[in-house]
Amino acid sequence: MARVLVIGAGGVSSVCVHKMAFNKDIFTDIRLASRTLSKCDAIAASVKDRAGVEIRTYEIDAEEVPAMVNLIRKVQPALVVNLALPYQDLPIMDACLEAGVDYLDTANYEPKDEAKFEYKWQWAYHDRFKEAGLMALLGSGFDPGVTSVFTMWLKKHKLKTIRQLDILDCNGGDHGQAFATNFNPEINIREVTAPARHWENGEWVETPAMQVRTAFDFEEVGTRNAYLMYHEELESLAKFVPELERARFWMTFGDEYIKHLTVLQNVGMTGIEPIKYQGRDIIPLQFLAAVLPKPETLGETTKGKTNIGVIATGEALDGSGEKTFYINNICDHEEAYRETGNQAVSYTTGVPAMIGSAMVVEGKWQGEGVFNMEEFDPDPFMAMLNEHGLPWDVKELDGPVDF
Missing domain, CATH: 3.30.360.10 (Dihydrodipicolinate Reductase; domain 2)
Structure with missing residues (x-):
């Protein structure tokens, strides 16, 4: 059972938050933040209507590391789920390190000024997460994931x-x-x-x-x-x-x-x-x-x-x-x-984001450092795919x- 902080308020985030709310035995407290508060509030209203679960919302610029750190310390989640844009992966990872919380995303970092996406920037964080005793799970969408x-x-x-x-x-x-x-x-x-x-x-x-x-x-x-x-x-x-x-x-x-x-x-x-x-x-x-x-x-x-x-x-x-x-x-x-x-394009990414989050907060996938999906036992993840819509x-x- 865990409190989670989800960053981002697009379609993938909406699916993930809905599915978390449908699994309140795992996710006991869901918080949602993005640059546009009205989008968070719209998702929260839909979740309240469909699942009967209250979600607290916040306005945040995920690229502002000090603001992210303050929000994480205020919320005190077990896991930060990054469903914002890939440009924002590194600032959110920096904030998680400073605030001392585990991290998960669905897409690897991409610089704004170059149409190139690869894992080298995030893999470089492995030692820092390991030394902090924290876990970062990368790419928990469908592809990747x-x-x-x-x-x-x-x-x-x-x-x-x-x-x-x-x-x-x-x-x-x-x-x-x-x-x-x-x-x-x-x-x-x-x-x-x-x-x-x-x-x-x-x-x-x-x-x-x-x-x-x-x-x-x-x-x-x-x-x-x-x-x-x-x-x-x-x-x-x-x-x-x-x-x-x-x-x-x-x-x-x-x-x-x-x-x-x-x-x-x-x-x-x-x-x-x-x-x-x-x-x-x-x-x-x-x-x-x-x-x-x-x-x-x-x-x-x-x-x-x-x-x-x-x-x-x-x-x-x-x-x-x-x-x-x-x-x-x-x-x-x-x-x-x-x-x-x-x-379904949002659904097929949002559901695996929820399942990956469950793997981390329930301790089915554990580690200190930065990890990809290939490094863990696939069986519990595969079982949850069958149980939760995929x-x-x-x-x-x-x-x-x-x-």
């Missing part, structure tokens, strides 16, 4: 070694908008427009963004074009599954999304360098994010399903030779909205999938 846990479950129960790994993220939902992103537009577009990278034979192989694609038939969604991208769990998987010969990440995008994004890139609207407009510096991508539909407003109109999973090939645990397994979750946008008021399925395939 669940996909890493899926991989380690396969390695524990099915495969002695994993030679090849493909992560497939399909959003088959339709929100009815000409162009909108299902999570923070700025982060989404920076991710999609960055060069693709995958791990092969002990090194990173880089290709132009959105140039390599394959068609895959996703159960309950249908055949969709999936594009090779870089995603942060590839970095941690390459570290913690050292025998990997190849690891790739694929995400689906519709033709309309690609068309709109191509035009926006061509006219400079996805840039992150400041430009002068009427005597003021503006960042084109931030302006674009401000005029696009807010992801948290898409839940009511989004229909369809997501299908996210991993395909792993390697030496079978039972000594029967090489085998290939596919483990995945299918989530319904409308069911997610009925339960939490948010669409049931998974595993099947053996005839052989490796040829992309």
Whole structure:
């Protein structure tokens, strides 16, 4: 039983806080803070209506470390759950160290001035957290997060070694908008427009963004074009599954999304360098994010399903030779909205954030330092996925999938 402080008030935070409130035997006191107090209050009102749980809210700039320290000391949580923007990871980690509290997030740090996300900045905090006797759990979303846990479950129960790994993220939902992103537009577009990278034979192989694609038939969604991208769990998987010969990440995008994004890139609207407009510096991508539909407003109109999973090939645990397994979750946008008021993209990240928080506060995952999901026993996390809205399925395939 624990008090937690959640930072951020977007769709993922809304899902996480709702799910925490539905599990008040674990989370006895939930506090919520963000830069915009009205967003916190709206989530708190929804939680009160759906779960009958009162949540106290606070206004905070998560990049202001002294203010964060004061808030943490005032609230005295067992865990700070960072569901704000990736830019804010390091300031919040600094505040947790100073205030003496454990830390969790769903996405690794990304500098504001460079569209690059990797774990090196947060891994550098390991000794400081260890010396303080504190734990930081990184990437407790779906991808990263669940996909890493899926991989380690396969390695524990099915495969002695994993030679090849493909992560497939399909959003088959339709929100009815000409162009909108299902999570923070700025982060989404920076991710999609960055060069693709995958791990092969002990090194990173880089290709132009959105140039390599394959068609895959996703159960309950249908055949969709999936594009090779870089995603942060590839970095941690390459570290913690050292025998990997190849690891790739694929995400689906519709033709309309690609068309709109191509035009926006061509006219400079996805840039992150400041430009002068009427005597003021503006960042084109931030302006674009401000005029696009807010992801948290898409839940009511989004229909369809997501299908996210991993395909792993390697030496079978039972000594029967090489085998290939596919483990995945299918989530319904409308069911997610009925339960939490948010669409499935937020749901599939917010639920794992709640489960990771439960792992930490209940002591099922313990340690001093900075940790990734691959470093812990996958079984209790996998059990909670089945119990709390993200049931998974595993099947053996005839052989490796040829992309």
